[in-house]
Amino acid sequence: MKNTAISRATMGRLPAYLSYLETLPHTVGTVSATTVARALELGEVQVRKDLSDVCGAGRPRVGYDVRTLTACIEDALGVHTACEAVIVGAGRLGMALLGFDGFAHFGVTIRRAFDSDPAKMAANVLPIQALTDYCALHQVQIGILTVPADAAQQSADFLVRCGIRAIWCFSPTRLNVPDTVHVRYEDLALSLAHLSQTVKNIH
Amino acid sequence: MKNTAISRATMGRLPAYLSYLETLPHTVGTVSATTVARALELGEVQVRKDLSDVCGAGRPRVGYDVRTLTACIEDALGVHTACEAVIVGAGRLGMALLGFDGFAHFGVTIRRAFDSDPAKMAANVLPIQALTDYCALHQVQIGILTVPADAAQQSADFLVRCGIRAIWCFSPTRLNVPDTVHVRYEDLALSLAHLSQTVKNIH
Numbered sequence: 140m141k142n143t144a145i146s147r148a149t150m151g152r153l154p155a156y157l158s159y160l161e162t163l164p165h166t167v168g169t170v171s172a173t174t175v176a177r178a179l180e181l182g183e184v185q186v187r188k189d190l191s192d193v194c195g196a197g198r199p200r201v202g203y204d205v206r207t208l209t210a211c212i213e214d215a216l217g218v219h220t221a222c223e224a225v226i227v228g229a230g231r232l233g234m235a236l237l238g239f240d241g242f243a244h245f246g247v248t249i250r251r252a253f254d255s256d257p258a259k260m261a262a263n264v265l266p267i268q269a270l271t272d273y274c275a276l277h278q279v280q281i282g283i284l285t286v287p288a289d290a291a292q293q294s295a296d297f298l299v300r301c302g303i304r305a306i307w308c309f310s311p312t313r314l315n316v317p318d319t320v321h322v323r324y325e326d327l328a329l330s331l332a333h334l335s336q337t338v339k340n341i342h
Numbered sequence: 343m344k345n346t347a348i349s350r351a352t353m354g355r356l357p358a359y360l361s362y363l364e365t366l367p368h369t370v371g372t373v374s375a376t377t378v379a380r381a382l383e384l385g386e387v388q389v390r391k392d393l394s395d396v397c398g399a400g401r402p403r404v405g406y407d408v409r410t411l412t413a414c415i416e417d418a419l420g421v422h423t424a425c426e427a428v429i430v431g432a433g434r435l436g437m438a439l440l441g442f443d444g445f446a447h448f449g450v451t452i453r454r455a456f457d458s459d460p461a462k463m464a465a466n467v468l469p470i471q472a473l474t475d476y477c478a479l480h481q482v483q484i485g486i487l488t489v490p491a492d493a494a495q496q497s498a499d500f501l502v503r504c505g506i507r508a509i510w511c512f513s514p515t516r517l518n519v520p521d522t523v524h525v526r527y528e529d530l531a532l533s534l535a536h537l538s539q540t541v542k543n544i545h
Contacts, residue, residue: 150539216535222541246535247534331445333354335420
C-alpha cells in the first residue's frame with residue numbers, strides 16, 4: 140500500500156496502533172482488528188479500515204501477523220526515513236526534548252538547540268544566529284518551538300526563513316505561517332487543564 | 343450552563359477556543375462562531391454548537407462578548423477550581439514540567455516531584471516512599487508519569503493506591519488502571535513521528 144493513499148485521520152491513529160502492538164508479549168503472533176479496537180477503545184469498523192489501508196486485508200478469523208503489521212505501520216509512519224529537527228528555546232522543556240532518546244526510534248534526530256541567551260550556550264546549544272547555516276547544512280525539516288509565547292511568532296518566522304517545513308509548537312500561542320508549513324500545537328498547560336476538569340467533573 | 347451537559351468532544355475543543363480568544367487584541371469586543379471556526383480551521387456548525395453549550399446562544403450578527411465567552415469557557419474548564427498534581431519521575435521532562443509556570447493559570451498546581459533515585463532529591467523532589475503521605479495530606483488528584491516505560495505500570499499502581507483519580511502519562515506505554523481512574527497519554531515521540539511523516543509525505 141502506498142502511503143499517499145492513507146488519509147490524514149488514519150495517519151493520526153497509526154501511532155496509537157503501533158504503541159499498542161509494542162506492548163504485546165512476544166508470544167502473541169497474530170492480532171485482529173477487533174482486539175486492537177477494544178484495547179484502544181476505538182470503533183471496530185474504523186480500525187479495520189485503517190489497518191486495511193496500511194497493511195491490506197487481514198486473514199479471516201485470524202487477523203494480522205503482529206510483525207508484518209508493525210512493519211507496515213512503521214513504513215507508513217516513515218520510521219525508517221531519516222529526518223532532522225532542531226529546537227528553538229533551550230529552556231527546561233527544550234533541553235528535556237533535546238535529551239530525550241525516544242525520537243530516534245521514529246527516524247527523527249534532534250542534535251542541537253538554539254537560543255539567544257549567551258548563558259545557555261553548550262556543546263549542543265548554539266546561538267540563534269547559527270540557525271540559518273545549520274538548517275541549510277543539515278537539511279533540517281522540523282523546528283521545535285519551546286520559547287515563551289511572546290517570542291514564538293518571531294522564532295517561527297525565523298524557522299520559516301530557514302526553510303523548515305513543519306513546526307512543533309510547545310509555546311502557548313497560535314502562529315501565522317505560510318500554508319506550506321505544517322504546524323502541530325502541543326499546549327501542555329491546556330492538556331492538563333482538560334485532564335483536571337475531567338477529575339473535577341467526576342467528583 | 344452546567345458543565346455536566348458538555349460532551350467530552352466539546353471539552354476537548356474548549357482549550358483551543360480559549361487559546362484563540364487569548365490571542366485577540368483587547369480592542370476586539372465581540373467574536374462570532376464563524377470567526378472562531380475560520381481561525382481554528384474547524385467546522386462552523388460544530389463551533390456554533392460548542393460555544394452554545396458553554397455560553398448559550400450568541401447575539402445574531404454579532405456573536406459573543408469576548409470577555410463573557412472567555413469566562414464561560416474558563417468555568418467549563420475548571421480554571422478557577424484549585425487542584426493539585428504530583429510528578430513521578432524527576433528526570434529532565436519531569437523537572438521541566440515541575441518548573442513550568444503555565445499550569446497555575448488553569449487552576450492546577452504542581453509543587454513536588456517524586457523519584458526513587460537518592461541523587462535526584464531536592465527541595466521540590468521527594469523520595470517515592472513519601473508519595474502516599476503527601477497525596478493524603480494534600481488531596482492530590484492527578485499523577486503525572488514521566489518515568490521510563492518499564493517503570494510506568496508500577497508507578498501507576500502506586501499512584502492508584504494513593505487515591506489519585508487521573509494520570510497524565512508521558513511514558514511511552516499503555517497502563518492498566520481501574521475504570522475509575524482517567525488516563526491521558528501524551529506520547530511525545532509518537533507525536534513527532536506523526537509530524538515528521540507529514541513532512542516526508544509532502545516532498
